[in-house]
Amino acid sequence: MQITILSADAQQYYQLLQPQFPQCQWFWAEQAEQLSPAALQSQVLLAAPADAAVILKDMPQLAWLHSTFAGVDALLDSSLPRHYQLTNSRGVFGPLMSEYVFSHLLALTQQHQAYRAQQAKALWQALPHQSLQGKTFCCIGSGNISQHLATTAAHFSMKPIALSHSGQGKPAFNQVYAFQQGLPACRQADVVVAVLPNTPASYKMLNQQFFDHLADEVIFFNVGRGATVDHQALLAFLQQKPKAWTILDVCQPEPLPEDHPLWQQSNCIITPHIAAPSRVSDISRLFAEKLQAYLEGQELQDKVDFTKGY
Structure with a gap:
């Protein structure tokens, strides 16, 4: 051989x-x-x-x-x-992806940036408490990585759900919906994580219609492939929903051009495709x-x- x-x-x-x-x-x-x-x-x-x-x-x-x-x-x-x-x-990226997603999620929920800014001013002041417990964690895609993310979410007492092509139920999720029929469920999601492959069917699948179904204060991740997201629709959503957050580890193209407005969008965090090496x-x-x-x-x-x- x-x-x-x-x-x-x-x-x-x-x-x-x-x-x-x-x-x-x-x-x-x-x-x-x-x-x-x-x-x-x-x-x-x-x-x-x-x-x-x-x-x-x-x-x-x-x-x-x-x-x-x-x-x-x-x-x-x-x-x-x-x-x-x-x-x-398959089966090796789930733990790494969980570290990436939940490091950002915990930092935002625990308000690390705000406390860091207060420290610079020697300001001792407690902010209103936030927690992941009881929040809805929605994966777009229900494959191996999404299932690992869902299991991690459950450890934080979150409610994991998913949207997938088939809508077939899987043990890691409380509920799995077919994509189009499940879009209304996204309105109840506090966290939405896209873990889609780049295929002809998924190209710009996460478009204006999708973002219209997200909550005003959602935390949205794309850790799948950049081509699955319509970046103009995402930018418009972030501009209209200042309390929402987006964490992008993948973009289209990569690297994202230096003059792309997402770089300067205050509620967008961009990393260079490093979530799960x-x-x-x-x-x-x-x-x-x-x-x-x-x-x-x-x-x-x-x-x-x-x-x-x-």
Whole structure:
């Protein structure tokens, strides 16, 4: 079995994986042009989607590609070959995403900025108390990451609900609604977290109609993909609802242009797509589990449906 690793962290992946599977022939490179002709004959590829897309047409023997990311939109273009099974990295980003979302959520709820400003003035003054307890936490999307976020929300005695394409119930949520039918439920949500993949169906899915259904003081996160949000509609919402907050870890395009008005919007916090990085240790462990099963002839888990994009 030949396995190729294409990643800026390729050497680290190789050092972690090769000793576990010495029976395999390994190739690795940090850039596509460094791959040998033999490496392009591999049956298995471990790579980020954008890196893999560059070499797919040159890998006729490829049977399985594992994405180091959860999102695989770079591989969904209809011009790219689909002669292989595609799996993505699920189950490793939920804890990281929870840390990101709840660090911001707690800082806003506990009024860290206000108390910091008071400290600068040597001002000892208690502000009205706020809490997450009893508030409604709504995920847009009900996949693995959303389910982990919902579980974390429940630990803070919040009420987790979700909107999804199917509306199929899942144990982590008190209620799951189909997207269009569930929009009215968003009015009751104190926190809304978008965790949508970038697919043709989700493009600018979170538009003016969506923001019209959000509460005036909602805290809205986008930690999925930037293309799922209509940024003009979001900007208008933030300008009209000064008590609302938005935390954006993803934008369209990335990076967000320096002259984009969202940078200057006082109730918008922007971070550079850092909420849940693909850590080599996490992805190596996940890939090793899948590779062991694959070598034993078992069915691959977490396969991506090219028609759905997830």
